[in-house]
Structure formats: structure tokens, C-alpha cells
Amino acid sequence: MKxxxxxxxxxxxxxxFAYTEDETPLSHELVPELxxxxxxxxxxxxxxVVFGKAKLQVSNDLSDLKxxxxxxxxxxxxxxxxxxxxxxxxxxxxxxxxAIVWMKVNVKSxxxxxxxxxxxxxxxxxxxxxxxxxxxxxxxxxxxxxxxYEKIMNYNIFHKPQLFWEITSGxxxxxxxxxxxQKEKLTGVDFEEISVV
Numbered sequence: 001m002k003x004x005x006x007x008x009x010x011x012x013x014x015x016x017f018a019y020t021e022d023e024t025p026l027s028h029e030l031v032p033e034l035x036x037x038x039x040x041x042x043x044x045x046x047x048x049v050v051f052g053k054a055k056l057q058v059s060n061d062l063s064d065l066k067x068x069x070x071x072x073x074x075x076x077x078x079x080x081x082x083x084x085x086x087x088x089x090x091x092x093x094x095x096x097x098x099a100i101v102w103m104k105v106n107v108k109s110x111x112x113x114x115x116x117x118x119x120x121x122x123x124x125x126x127x128x129x130x131x132x133x134x135x136x137x138x139x140x141x142x143x144x145x146x147x148x149y150e151k152i153m154n155y156n157i158f159h160k161p162q163l164f165w166e167i168t169s170g171x172x173x174x175x176x177x178x179x180x181x182q183k184e185k186l187t188g189v190d191f192e193e194i195s196v197v
Contacts (some may be wrong), residue, residue: 001149003175005191007157011074014066015188017057018044018075018107018116027077028164034120035166039104044075044116045111056174062109069114070188073107080168081105086186087117090157093177097154099123103167120167125158127151129197145171146195 020042034040048065050057062068071086082090087102094100099122107116132146145160152158158176160170173181178191 002153003178004147004152004172004194004196005175005178006194007072007080007171007173008190008192009072009074010188010190014064015064015070015074016046016062016068016109017049017104018073019047020076020197021045026075027079027167030077031164031194034103035190037103038101039125040106040118043106043108043113044081046107048103057063060110063125066195068109071186072188073116074188079167080169080171081116081118083114083116083186085184086181086189087119089180089186090119090173090177093156093180095156097152098157100157118167119157119171121159121165124165125151125155125161127155127158128161132195132197144195146197149196152196 046062046068048059048062050059069083071083073081073083075081100119101122102117103120105116105118106116127147129146129148133142134144135141136143142160142162151183156174158167158172159165160172162168162170172194
């Protein structure tokens with residue numbers, strides 16, 4: 001039985017975040033207009049983010065940051081923002097059943113522009129073991145997902161079933177993709193164990 005993991009980010013102190021230029025939109029509000037796009041209609045800008053006592057402090061001054069460009073870039077939309085190298089590693093290890101379209105994203109710093117990618121799922125995946133998953137009482141809101149191996153075994157990457165599943169940070173990968181990412185020493189990526197029955 002293959003193992004599966006939650007695809008998490010690994011943000012060290014001194015890491016730049018990719019940010020929307022204007023006021024941060026709610027990411028799920030953008031999804032309906034992006035369902036047919038192959039490119040994000042706006043750029044993201046690298047910024048310094050400091051977690052202060054009262055609120056986030058966001059600055060354009062990247063001079064003292066150690067990590068600017070990561071393969072799994074943190075961002076203010078909480079979307080899975082992958083470098084081209086990471087996208088290629090994921091693509092090379094997909095089964096062909098995942099139905100993903102890759103959306104191009106331009107990420108800029110003061111001196112440089114790089115192309116990143118966001119996976120957009122084209123079909124809502126039935127992946128939960130409904131009997132063992134814990135839901136908020138009287139709702140379909142998932143508190144603790146438990147995945148059915150029978151339902152996920154043909155996927156090497158899949159999304160958490162939720163209201164906004166097309167573009168989501170709730171992404172899970174098989175040990176095949178995990179090992180490929182680790183072999184390539186991709187940066188900014190971490191993995192958390194999940195429940196599969």
C-alpha cells in the first residue's frame with residue numbers, strides 16, 4: 001500500500017512571500033474567474049513579511065532576506081505556488097488520472113521575474129472514507145479527513161474535498177512524488193502524515 005502525505009510548506013525565518021500588488025483578495029473569490037484561464041491575470045511580487053504582535057508587517061525591502069526564490073513559494077493567497085522545476089517533478093510522477101491544468105504565474109522581485117505554476121484541478125475527487133472522516137457536527141465541514149486507499153490509489157496527487165477544490169492549499173501527494181521532490185532537493189516543501197484506510 002502506497003503512503004500519502006499532506007503537501008505542506010516549510011517557511012524559514014528570512015523567507016520572501018509572493019504577494020498580490022493591491023489589497024489581498026480572498027483567494028476563493030478569485031477561483032470562479034480563473035476556472036478557464038491558463039495564466040493568472042495579475043503578477044505576484046516578492047515581499048518581506050514580519051509577524052508582529054498586532055499584525056503582519058509587509059515591506060518591499062528584501063535586502064536582509066536569505067531565501068527569496070523557493071520551489072514551493074509561500075504566498076498571501078495560500079495557494080500551491082510551484083517553481084517550474086517542482087511542477088515538472090510533479091508532472092513526471094502523475095498517474096494521468098489527476099485531471100490537472102497548470103496555471104502560469106509571474107512572480108517578480110525588484111531585479112528579476114520568474115515563472116511559477118499553480119495546479120488547478122478539473123474534476124472534484126471522491127477521496128474520503130465518509131464513515132471514518134470526522135465532520136463538524138451537523139455539517140459537511142471536515143474536521144479531520146480520513147482518506148480511502150481504494151479511492152486514492154490511482155492518484156499521485158489529489159485535493160481535499162471542500163467547497164473550493166479547484167485551486168486549494170489542501171493538496172496531498174503519494175510517496176512517489178514525495179521521494180521525487182526529496183531526491184531533487186526542492187526547497188520550501190514539507191510533508192505531513194495523513195490518515196488513509
